[in-house]
Structures are given as structure tokens and as C-alpha cells.
Amino acid sequence: MPSKQILVGIVGVGLVGSELVSQILSIPAARNPFKIVFLASSTKVLYAPVVDADPAKWKAALAASTEAVDLKALGSYLRTLVAQQRGEGVVGRAVIVDNTSAESVAGMYAEWIGQGVSVVTPNKKGFSGDRGVWEGILRAAEGEGAGRWLNESTVGAGLPVINTLREMVGSGDRVRKIEGVFSGTMSYIFNEWSGKGVEKKKFSDVVRVAREKGYTEPHPADDLNGADVARKLTILARTIGARRGCRCLGSYRDVQTQSLIPKALEGEGSGDVFVSRLGEFDEEFERLREEAEREGSVLRFVGVVDVEKGVVKAGLEKYPVSHPFATSLGGSDNIIMFHTERYSPRPLIVQGAGAGAAVTAMGVLGDLLKLV
Numbered sequence: 554m555p556s557k558q559i560l561v562g563i564v565g566v567g568l569v570g571s572e573l574v575s576q577i578l579s580i581p582a583a584r585n586p587f588k589i590v591f592l593a594s595s596t597k598v599l600y601a602p603v604v605d606a607d608p609a610k611w612k613a614a615l616a617a618s619t620e621a622v623d624l625k626a627l628g629s630y631l632r633t634l635v636a637q638q639r640g641e642g643v644v645g646r647a648v649i650v651d652n653t654s655a656e657s658v659a660g661m662y663a664e665w666i667g668q669g670v671s672v673v674t675p676n677k678k679g680f681s682g683d684r685g686v687w688e689g690i691l692r693a694a695e696g697e698g699a700g701r702w703l704n705e706s707t708v709g710a711g712l713p714v715i716n717t718l719r720e721m722v723g724s725g726d727r728v729r730k731i732e733g734v735f736s737g738t739m740s741y742i743f744n745e746w747s748g749k750g751v752e753k754k755k756f757s758d759v760v761r762v763a764r765e766k767g768y769t770e771p772h773p774a775d776d777l778n779g780a781d782v783a784r785k786l787t788i789l790a791r792t793i794g795a796r797r798g799c800r801c802l803g804s805y806r807d808v809q810t811q812s813l814i815p816k817a818l819e820g821e822g823s824g825d826v827f828v829s830r831l832g833e834f835d836e837e838f839e840r841l842r843e844e845a846e847r848e849g850s851v852l853r854f855v856g857v858v859d860v861e862k863g864v865v866k867a868g869l870e871k872y873p874v875s876h877p878f879a880t881s882l883g884g885s886d887n888i889i890m891f892h893t894e895r896y897s898p899r900p901l902i903v904q905g906a907g908a909g910a911a912v913t914a915m916g917v918l919g920d921l922l923k924l925v
């Protein structure tokens with residue numbers, strides 16, 4: 554056993570969570586500091602799992618587990634393991650990785666961090682919902698012996714966005730504006746559906762493929778209603794504001810957000826029904842696309858945090874076919890432009906795949922490596 558070890562509890566083993574398990578296992582054993590000590594789905598938990606290269610085995614063991622998930626007990630379980638390790642002369646630390654999109658799991662971060670357990674997550678809920686929850690996380694992390702929290706994959710998936718911003722702000726740069734394409738799903742949809750020389754397709758078909766590729770949220774309406782982008786903008790605004798003591802944005806609901814969801818599908822609880830009924834509105838979407846095309850433009854769903862003007866907004870915009878948002882994006886690419894005092898007049902630009910299991914899990918594993 555290495556003399557330092559990070560005990561990892563994983564909550565959520567869907568697309569991103571399963572990929573994370575594979576990426577952790579791909580680190581050679583001799584220098585792998587991570588030990589997976591539990592795996593949890595929405596209903597079950599498997600303690601001390603045997604995880605090897607064949608995911609079918611741990612998935613079957615988790616499915617067969619009779620132990621229900623008790624989120625409160627997970628932090629205490631990890632603390633006990635860390636204490637046991639100390640007794641054996643191993644410097645252990647513990648982290649819970651939340652790969653769900655659940656508010657209930659995000660609601661546990663402050664408690665876990667207060668118990669000395671770190672939290673790493675691509676789940677945006679804890680950092681973009683009610684300000685009280687976010688402030689609770691910040692307060693918990695200031696306590697003695699507290700765990701840390703790292704959330705790189707909440708914005709731009711594995712792209713270095715949060716870390717870049719934290720370093721800018723921490724080193725005293727002043728952010729003026731952050732703008733770009735922040736949704737892998739929206740990027741894929743509009744890259745495939747509205748652009749020069751793009752083959753004509755039905756809007757609903759492109760959304761279905763984005764979902765099949767694993768770009769969408771568990772419910773794709775959370776992408777198409779702009780909430781996912783609004784959450785990312787809230788996280789960025791709060792990351793900028795934390796240093797300046799700003800009490801910015803009560804929640805992501807304060808972001809001026811344009812929804813693309815047809816009225817008749819608002820509130821549709823089932824993702825499957827939502828996607829299958831979207832086809833009823835293909836003609837409405839087609840009219841939008843044609844209007845942009847007549848003007849020599851393409852449609853892109855963009856977001857902006859304008860610190861100087863105090864505006865945070867997300868919505869559909871038209872760009873000339875020669876604009877970088879029209880020419881340089883493909884697949885699920887995000888593009889994020891940081892306009893700051895130091896990066897002026899030319900912004901610092903981060904671009905690349907902004908959704909998908911492999912790149913998201915990479916961002917999560919990158920955060921785990923920062924704890925080593």
C-alpha cells in the first residue's frame with residue numbers, strides 16, 4: 554500500500570461516473586494513489602467494491618447490492634476509514650466525487666467538507682443554485698481540518714476554465730468580461746444545423762443525436778431551456794466575485810436566459826417523451842434557421858458575464874458566416890473568451906470539446922490529482 558492514499562467514494566455511476574472509474578483504473582497500480590471505497594447509484598451503494606478493468610462486474614455487484622444509499626452516512630464512513638489508516642501509519646485523505654446532477658447530493662457538500670472530506674464534482678447544482686447553499690460550501694471549506702472542493706468540469710467539461718479563472722482572479726487580474734459558447738449540446742446542435750454548407754436536417758433529429766452522444770443533461774430540456782448555460786455563467790460570476798467579496802447572483806434564475814423550449818413542452822418530466830415530441834415543432838425551428846440564413850448569418854447559443862456592465866445573460870444570437878463562432882467550432886466544442894486587464898485588447902481563449910463522458914471524466918480526474 555502506498556504511504557499516502559486518497560480514498561475515493563463515487564456517487565453517480567452513469568456516463569461520467571463509469572468513465573471516471575475506468576480512467577482511475579487506467580493509472581498504473583504502482584503509482585495509483587486512489588482507492589475506490591464505495592460506488593453509489595440513485596438507489597444503492599456498494600461498499601468496498603472490487604473494481605477491475607471489466608465494468609460489467611462492478612455494475613452487476615452494485616445492482617445486486619441490498620444496501621440503500623444514505624448520503625449522510627457516506628461522510629462518516631470515509632472519516633472512519635481515514636482514522637483506521639492513520640492507525641496503520643498511512644496518511645490517508647478522503648474525497649467524495651459527485652457525478653450526479655442531483656440537488657440532494659449537492660446539498661451534502663457543506664456537511665462532508667466540514668467533516669474533512671473533500672468534494673470533486675462536475676455537478677453544477679451546488680454552485681449555481683440558491684446563494685445560501687454556495688455560501689455554506691465556502692464557509693465549510695474555511696473551517697479547521699475541512700476538506701476542499703474542486704469543480705473544474707462544471708464549466709467547459711475538461712477544458713481548463715475554472716482553474717484558469719481562479720488563477721487569474723487569485724493573482725490579481727481583473728476580469729472585464731467572459732463570453733462564449735458554454736454548452737456542448739447547444740454547440741453540437743447549432744454546428745450541425747445552422748452553418749454555411751451544413752446539410753439540411755430536422756432540429757429534433759440533431760437534438761436526439763446530441764443526447765445519444767452523451768452531451769445533454771440527464772433531461773435534455775435542461776440544456777434547451779438555457780438553464781445549463783445560466784448555471785455555468787453563475788459559477789463563473791461567483792468565481793470572479795468570491796475574491797472581491799461580491800454577493801453576486803441570488804441563483805442561476807437571475808441570469809437573463811432565453812429558452813428554446815416550445816410552450817407545449819414546458820414541464821414535460823420525461824426526457825424520452827420530450828425528445829420524441831420535439832419533432833412536432835421542427836417547422837418553427839426551421840423558420841428561425843431560414844431567417845438567419847437569408848441574412849447571411851448562423852445561429853449560436855452564447856453566454857456572457859459582463860462584469861463592467863453588470864450583465865449576465867444567455868441566449869440565441871446571429872453571427873455572420875465569417876465569424877469565429879461560425880467557422881471555428883465543430884462537434885460539442887465550447888469556446889470561452891476571457892477579457893481581462895492583462896489579456897487586453899486580445900482575450901485569452903480556451904476552446905475544445907465541452908461535453909462527453911471522456912473529457913468530463915478527465916476534468917474530474919484532473920481535480921482528484923490536485924488533491925494528491
Ligand SMILES: NC(=O)C1=CN([C@@H]2O[C@H](COP(=O)(O)OP(=O)(O)OC[C@H]3O[C@@H](n4cnc5c(N)ncnc54)[C@H](OP(=O)(O)O)[C@@H]3O)[C@@H](O)[C@H]2O)C=CC1
Pocket residue numbers: 564565566567568569570593594595596622652653654655657658675676677706707710737767768769770771907908909910913
Ligand atoms: N455528460 C456530459 O458531457 C457532462 C456532464 N456533466 C455533469 O456530470 C453529471 C453527470 O452527468 P452524466 O453522467 O451525463 O449523467 P447520467 O444521467 O448518465 O448519470 C447520472 C448518475 O447519477 C445517479 N444519481 C442520480 N441521482 C442520484 C442521487 N440522488 N444519489 C445518487 N446517485 C444519483 C444516477 O443513478 P441511477 O442510474 O440510479 O439513476 C446515475 O448513475 C451531471 O451533473 C452533468 O451536468 C458536466 C459536464 C459534461
Ligand SMILES: N[C@@H](CC=O)C(=O)O
Pocket residue numbers: 707708709710735736737738739768769770776781907908909
Ligand atoms: N449538458 C452539458 C454538459 C456539460 O456541462 C452541455 O451540453 O454542455
Ligand code: NA
Pocket residue numbers: 705706707708709710711712713714715916
Ligand atoms: Na472545465
